[in-house]
Amino acid sequence: MKRIILLLVLLLILTACSSCTSLTAENLMKDFKGTEIDSSLIGNQQQNSADKTTEIADFSLAIFKRIQENENTLISPLSIISALSMTANGAEKNTLSQMEEVFGTDIGSLNEYLYSYRVDLPTSDKFKVSIANSIWFKDTKNLIIEEGFLQTNKDYYNADVYKAPFDDSTKNDINAWVNKKTNEQIKELLREKPPENSVLYLINALSFDAEWQEIYQDTAIREGEFTNKAGKKKTVDFMDSAEYGYIELPNAIGFSKPYADNQYSFVALLPEEGFSVSDFIKSLDGKLLINAIKNQSDERIYAFIPKFTFEYSKELSEILKELGIKDAFDVNLADFSAIGSSEGNLFINRVIHKTKIEVDEKGTKAGAVTAVELYAGAAAKTEPKIVKLNRPFFFMIVDNKFHMPIFMGVLNDVK
Template sequence: MKQKLTAAVLTLLLTGSLFLTGCSSSPSTVDLMKDVKASDVQTDTALTEEALLSSTDFAVRLLKESMTDKENLLLSPLSLELALAMTANGANKDTLTQMEDVLGLPVDRLNPYLHAYVNQLADEEHAALLLANSIWLKEDKKLTVTPDFLQTNADYFQAGIYKAPFDSSTVDAINDWTSRHTKEMIPTLLDKIPDEAVMYLVNALTFEADWEAPYTEDQIDNGIFTKEDGTTEEVEYLHSSEYEYLKDGQASGFLKYYANGDYAFAALLPDEGISMEDYIASLTGEQLRNLLTNSELTTVEASIPKFETDFDQNMSETFQHMGMTDAFDYKRADFAKLGHYEGRNICIERVLHKTHISVTEQGTKAGAASAAEMTAKMSMIPPEEIKTIRLDRPFLYMIIDCHTSTPVFLGVLHTTGC
């Protein structure tokens, strides 16, 4: 089965504006990176357990604040973390303190951590996580951006930096950049650019991978998915035997690996009688990290529904509820390290996040060799220890980076859309 995911778009609109989005070159776009050469930074010791736990905790807090009533949810904590980190490099005083509290680390540790994290992500033919960062500046004499802000984001995030007129040609350029960097899964990001907008910071992230072991026709059948309100929908289920079991006091699930074993699909099904809302409310970053790093070697007969979903939400209120309030207040925001806009104060207006996922049954060329390894592991497990997990009601799912056991994407499926 192949799963495709993309997440990105943080639109921070300053009262001179800040937008998280991207761009491609056009005749009216000037590439400023010729004047900002990325420096070599040493981040070998930044990928610590403390930092990984902090990142997982950020993901869980983000999930809790983003929960919607019985609607599908799909977040990329990594995409949002990268975009906010780039922005935080321009924040100052209380604005910076609040952003660091939400992100979980001070920027002088967050920058090298994210640099090291991104550099260790696998990018293989059958399992690839691709990301790109860019900064767009409005061609306006009233806007002055500090060189240190641009340099830091070039050093740690390899951000492309552009100057553009912020007219219809820039809309086209941004949409084209976003489409290309998400493999057309998010074809359109903007309809227009507000007059107040002066900057876009953008992270585009795409995940695409084949399953470690392919599904065959006899592993696919129709079944019923029951939503929390009791209504049902008929869906196609993908059946397989997995060998890593997840269990805490209120949910059980499994890991299913993608090709090469660098990434895995993790699913958690709340126990009968526990609603998805109650389960997520009880979840902590430490609990989730312990769950993902301490799976049990046990055969799991797993059933996954085929599904496809999109998510598009303004995350501004979410981050304000998490404690990042000053950044959105035009009177209190302090982005002095970013620069200044003549006659206006710079603050964040919106944080837009768009994601897409498609789960199908497509197989992989690497399936035969991988399947043989799986069979060897499963042969050591006594038959009486076999677990059965059928995802036939709302569940929590994640795409995790197996080298760090951290979620790159996480979502809640309330309906398959069938």
């Protein structure tokens, strides 16, 4: 069966400034029950989904504008916001307020939105989507985890909780958990045992497995010319199809191509000739972008997508500081006391984001890893338009209900 696979693994590493003394890991969730969430919450959050999706899109674009350069770029907004939201559940005072200001919303409503998004994920025989979360904390007398922090992440993220020695057995346990939750697509997350000062891991894994709504046939694959950002022309394989989701923005046109049962879509936006993809991205905000997707017309177009694959990684801590999350990265100012207590003050050391995407006639394979490391211390019918992605373009993978940008990227070159 021809399928598309999107894989999301999110890793948060919390460590302490002072050295902590020193499985199969013990799963504490056997007796740790989540609080039942009011069922009306889902309906309320769906009514407010436009605002929350716009806020997440704004936050994601703010990051994207600061990292997009000459190379191919890919981030997972859902991964990044989920990682930081779980972390924010342990933040207090100015540390929390700075994070909420950058998110564009308070952590309580963000928890509710991400909860409603997770529990309302559609699934069928043709596509399967799942999100899993876990918390791993070091088995040491110097670390005491607040039950309220665990309870919140259990309630809203359905997180499992493991107590582990943070040695080679913990590395093996975490890799086994990730391998299982990503349907064996990501077999190894940790190459070495947790660092000496690490005391807590929060991991999110998302698995997306679906077919294109219309699979490309061999006759729909033909060679064409792609001009990369440097102006070099190269011959690549293009996939062509007729689509019915035409998108128009100032200085760009594009289309959406649906996956199975029209639950998710690949969205591509091509800046007009003479207008760089970087300048186009700078002109965007969350509301403009989401509204353009929501208001796409059913006008028929001929779409040409190049086959491409690439990997991308970025350490995001400096960018997040620029956006206003400052105290969380400062050993003296960070306040993550709602997580618990340790020998040293908890603070974020790094936020590592890694992604990979593959687009071909079978569909799309994409994955992302985000690591947060904390230390203590409708148009009129006309002739079909043609949108040929034969030069740098902006793309996203979105769900068609909330219009959440699950992945967001730029293809500057086909390698």
